[in-house]
Amino acid sequence: MMIDMLSFDLDGTLVDTAGEITLAVNRTLADFDRAPRSQPEIEKLIGNGAHALMRRLLRRLDADGELDVARVLAGFDRHYEDTAGTLGQPYADCRDTLQSLRDAGVKLACVTNKEWRHARRVLEANGLAEYFELVIGGDTLPRKKPDASVLRHVLSAFGVNPAHAAHVGDSETDLAAARNAGVAAWAVPWGYNAGRPIAAAVPERLFQSLPEIAQLVRALHAASAFSS
Template identity: 55%
Template sequence: MTTPRLLSFDLDGTLVDSAAEIAEAVNRTLQEFGLATRPVERIRALIGRGSHALMSTVLAQARAEASFECLMPEAQVLERFDAHYADTTGLFSEPYSGAHEALDLLHEHGLQLACVTNKEGVHARRLLDRHGLQRHFALVVAGDTLPRQKPHASVLRTVAAFMAVPLHAVVHVGDSEIDVLAGRNAGVRAWAVPHGYNAGRPIAEAGPDALLPDLMAVARAALDPAFGRRPRRRHPDA
């Protein structure tokens, strides 16, 4: 393996702790339609497949538990969720410790950076902008940018091709099994940080190629020739 030339980062749970504001938007939406709200912990466990997928899942659960029939079409509920999330973005979220410093360090050393998230583009760009993170990335791929989302192999392969970097020089950094599988499926190394969501399960269980304690450790590892050449893990299903 060569040292990394391109690092792609997941967004929610990796770069930014956004669970509280996603939960706030979800609960404002539920309240608007007279449905019971959900604890942040239950909503946090659903983060990873995009905001609309999360809202649809919570809506189905809330409808099933309601004492009345909520007839509002799901598309209209999602429109209201989008409006509420636009209001809450940046209010109840914070970049994880070292996020800006790590990205600056990688950029200073000439590594290319991409943000690859399953969150819808409008929400992803707004979140990045609110926290001043957009400037770090040459490319942002959201959940509605391509025909498929993570963990499909085509996502990271498309990113690598667009950035003209061979797969063996790409590392994807995330907080969930979805990110680990995205890397594995695409044939790139998957590194993980432990501070995210992953449906409440330890990310080590997903078998990342490397588990780093924080984002600065990710940057230092990427710039360390010995660490950066570590190969992908071999998996029984690979």
């Protein structure tokens, strides 16, 4: 099996962004005289995009509907423009892994449910943007992960057969997106996934480090070359 294309989730897969997201959330809540929330609570809401996170949080904090949701979302956008890319840290060996995959001829995409402008800022701030030929945000296409159309769009853009592609993420949403599009569903265990262990969702591969991904891909390439 050759892997010609890999797509990666962003938050909780390549970069730990929970701190900067929590900071933006709490600055927004302060604007509306609401108490701050803990980072562990916010981590459990990460995965479907910033606006989805805020809407879910508001359903908990504003059951009476006193707040103007549009104003809250606009406020969050302003604050996240300031915090995105400021506190996040790439996970260990992230850049080296992406470089190794590129050197092996693998086409790389970042596919996240985070709004595109925020995703781009995080990638650039952490020195990762240069590795990706394509970045898909949650607002890039009519639908977002786990809809099959998202990864199918990436496959079409690269001209890659699903049998030669994989998606790497930290959540059940990522695994569902991969399976819906017919690509290999790979996972890492250090992300968010609403606080649930991703192993319980039975990914096809569960990597304990990012370099393991490049090692596997290179081994698959070598085996394919030998057999041919």
